[in-house]
Amino acid sequence: MPESPEVEVLARFVRDRAAGRRIDAVELDEFRALKTRARPLGELSGRAVTDVTRHGKHIAVATDGPVLLVSFGRAGWLRWEPAGEAAASAGLPADAAADTATDAPPAAPIGRLTLDDGDAFVLTDAGTWLSFGLSVVDEAADVAAIAKLGPDPLGDAFALADLERVVAGRRKQLKAVLQEQESLAGIGNAYSDEILHVARLYPLRHAGDLGEGERARLFAAIREVLTGALADRSGAPIAELKARKVASMRVHGRTGEPCPVCGGVVADVPGSKGAAQYCPVCQPDGEHPPAS
Structure with missing residues (x-):
């Protein structure tokens, strides 16, 4: 299960590559991962990423509109796929594509967040049951799991x-x-x-x-x-x-x-x-x- 040190590094990685760029689309192959059924992922299309922050073991992708809250659960993760690599892995079986990409361990793709120039974050889950979750909200604290979080031991204020x-x-x-x-x-x-x-x-x-x-x-x-x-x-x-x-x-x-x-x-x-x-x-x- 991803824990705060690794999720913090991932949040910084996503921020460095996505902040200031627009989201072309967020697509899901596994629709059970969307936890806010009344808020379609299409709300994020065309939105500019303004920040990416960590909340416990979750990350929030803030835009000039809604926030995309990403919950990794037990075996969820992201894989970075520059536009040129997307074409190279197209058509491969899920496990073969994972083996040729940068994810560790190999994990089944369940969706992707594509940026305006074709670069993408591939959403993956390596579990025997789906643990990855996405929520489209106005702010991260609208998700109950975030609102209930205790103090963060990695935060400077933790005493x-x-x-x-x-x-x-x-x-x-x-x-x-x-x-x-x-x-x-x-x-x-x-x-x-x-x-x-x-x-x-x-x-x-x-x-x-x-x-x-x-x-x-x-x-x-x-x-x-x-x-x-x-x-x-x-x-x-x-x-x-x-x-x-x-x-x-x-x-x-x-x-x-x-x-x-x-x-x-x-x-x-x-x-x-x-x-x-x-x-x-x-x-x-x-x-x-x-x-x-």
Whole structure:
């Protein structure tokens, strides 16, 4: 699932290529992706792109008319296709076209946003079920998922006080709280594992049980992991973002491998069915202090 560091890089990429240019058309092969059926995509045709911004794990393409809100869900992404490359891939099967283009991993095209000179953003989804969503709205906050977003840990204004308000009195597990978009915008499964490993906190511990020092440690870990990921991905081709993210993981997706901090064996988070990982030595369940 795309998370805030990669989506921020993508938003900058789209802004650099689209701002100041006009949208020729937004077309969908998979019409279930349009979430605002009363607002046709044709409203965007001929509109000039004025800005592209990130909202958690979504991007908003603002125009001199409506806003196109792009929600990537679990497996959605964009592929950049300059006008000359569009002709080269025309007529190829979906999987072959993806293999010759810049998307990683190969994903099925479900639509495209074409700019005034033929350059295009190809909308893709690599999931077994459709997770990509488009909304045509007057402003991004008209989409409920955006209106409900919590503070953004990648934002300059994010402070320890924001995190303390999120965890105070919560009987919810730390990993779940970090992934709860209404609490903190932009963190998903992978980075929640990485953050808790850096903070040396057990993923299933209740958020409200954290002491003052632990809350400060968690805040520092959130900022370190997310800003470090953004710095690492900034300027990278969007085709490489997923691979760079996977390669950077310390514990997520590394079951059975040695912990890079203590050398212990990375394990699956209990009850996660292999979808989340932690280091039992660095992140004990409370019976023993963390490894130094």
